[in-house]
Amino acid sequence: MxxxxxxxxxxxxxxxxxxxxxxxxxxxxxxxxxxxxxxxxxxxxxxxxxxxxxxxxxxxxxxxxxxxxxxxxxxxxxxxxxxxxxxxxxxxxxxxxxxxxxxxxxxxxxxxxxxxxxxxxxxxLCHYDSEWCPFGIKFCRCIETDKDKEFMNSI
Ligand SMILES: [Zn+2]
Known part of the structure; x- marks a missing residue:
């Protein structure tokens, strides 16, 4: 190989x-x-x-x-x-x-x-949707974005 x-x-x-x-x-x-x-x-x-x-x-x-x-x-x-x-x-x-x-x-x-x-x-590669992220939950950085979204919704 x-x-x-x-x-x-x-x-x-x-x-x-x-x-x-x-x-x-x-x-x-x-x-x-x-x-x-x-x-x-x-x-x-x-x-x-x-x-x-x-x-x-x-x-x-x-x-x-x-x-x-x-x-x-x-x-x-x-x-x-x-x-x-x-x-x-x-x-x-x-x-x-x-x-x-x-x-x-x-x-x-x-x-x-x-x-x-x-x-x-x-x-x-990551389209900011952690559910479908190709990197997987562990490595996805869109989690942060989702948290941000939650935060934005809570105010
Ligand atoms: Zn991602």
Whole structure:
């Protein structure tokens, strides 16, 4: 399995956005380009599943129970690094168990985003409904929000 994991890490590294790593300065050349990009974004144009952008399929990733904790963390880190190169950030609670984190991350391959040269796409996995939270009650931060809601209702 380790050989397969090494290959997976290589693939994830290869899937990083080269444009950005070569050119550290903002990539939009002109104000017009920037405006065009914002307009595309507002129109929801060019939405693509993350997996298509990276050229990676969910099937490439073994089920979490086949991997060791270390392998789970290595793949999760490589995946997050790859997303970062595409200006995508995922909001994850700290101390999430390795297997849950890995599984949630791999699930985001299906999520549609617009690859942007400027600005950051924030992926929210928790939709502030603790009952349905993918992180589970223990790690969900929407509990706080629910408490806040109760509090707001009580005044
Ligand atoms: Zn939550």
């Amino acid at each position: 380790q050989i397969y994991i090494n290959q997976l890490i290589e693939d994830l590294t290869a899937a990083q956005n080269k444009k950005q790593s070569l050119n550290q300065s903002p990539t939009h050349e002109s104000f017009e380009d920037y405006i065009a990009e914002v307009e595309r974004y507002l129109n929801g144009e060019g939405e693509e599943p993350i997996g298509d952008i990276l050229g990676m399929k969910e099937e490439c990733f073994p089920p979490a129970n086949r991997l060791t904790e270390k392998q789970l963390n290595t793949v999760s880190d490589a995946y997050l690094e790859c997303l970062e190169s595409w200006n995508v950030s995922i909001d994850l609670p700290d101390n999430l168990p390795a297997a849950l984190k890995y599984t949630l991350l791999i699930n985001t391959l299906k999520q549609k985003i617009i690859a942007m040269d400027s600005g950051i796409t924030h992926l929210e």
